[in-house]
Amino acid sequence: MNIAHFEEHSFIYGPGCRFVIWVQGCSIRCKGCWNKEMWAFEDRIILSVKDLLLKIKNEKELIEGITLLGGEPLDQFDEIYELLVECKKLGLSTMLFTGYEMTEIIEKKMSSLLDNLDILITGRYDKTKRTMNHQWIGSTNQEIHFLTDRYADYQIENNNYTEITINEDASLTILGFPQLKTFEYETNLIANTLPKPHVPALKPKLCQRACKANAPREIV
């Protein structure tokens, strides 16, 4: 798998403490996307599903489940599918954010995924409908699907969520929808450690070639 970043423990991308994986590479590329540096199909953190599972297993006592986002997770469908199946076997809950609509997932014959997910968030990021006040979604057109009963009683709380991690070396990791001006001083401190926003130089066709194994089934 080509991964942009992962957090072993996060509390804002789904219920409870979760192992969160941002995949690298996105064929959808919504205008106004927050994570442009995750668009390119260039190698970032390359891990086999088996190795990633080992990392997840190491945290099993502390986490409730895994969450996948990106980038576009479904651009690495085979690996994502395998990962979700294995995580389900471990008893972990599964959650995935995709830019595809539910109808597209079915049309693209990726619906087998749905049997292995507890929560699915679908839909393009639409900057005209941007929200920082809803739980889990970045624009109000996006939809949250509870696909199993596991979180049937879960109450969505529409607030602004930000997670700041103070690492052991005193560096900070800020996740979620931070209103950065509030933490200007601290974010200035981390500016040097975060990957710089990167607009990929590769054209879409080259993108597919560069990432042949993980190439999306269809480019939208």
Add this chain to the structure above:
Amino acid sequence: MSAVVKTATPFINKELLLQALKNIGCNFTLQGNDILTDRKDYYGFQKFSLNNGRYVFLHDSSAEIGSFYMTQPNGYPWGNIKNQEYKSVSEFLKTVENEYQSLYQKKLKELELKRLEEEKRRLEQERIAFIEKQKSTIIARAKEKGYSVKEENVKGKIKLVLVRNTYSK
């Protein structure tokens, strides 16, 4: 012709000197500032005496030569040093000196390790203090802006989950 004179290591540190004597098997008793060894000569027990900041070994000058007393049980200069073998004053002092130097080097290493440990502890305290300050600053600023803050500690990392109901502010 030229003279080569080398003085013995001055025994400055009492603790090291006592340990050196113990290590080479020389019994001793403390008497004021003096360290009385179990080596005897005409004037009694040979001793280390504190003089101008160093311990000087006091003995009868004839003890170095050897005499009738050497042949007597418990006689001088001393028959107790390791395996009960005889050692003259100069041999005895050389043995003490070698052991003293060895202990001194060991002590230096221990002090260096201790210093490094203290430095490490100081750096660690500095890091923890910085993190605590950083955490307090973030929490205070977040609260000012209307966030509620929940703190989680996971594997040495502090996670602050900030939640704000944006419709109320």
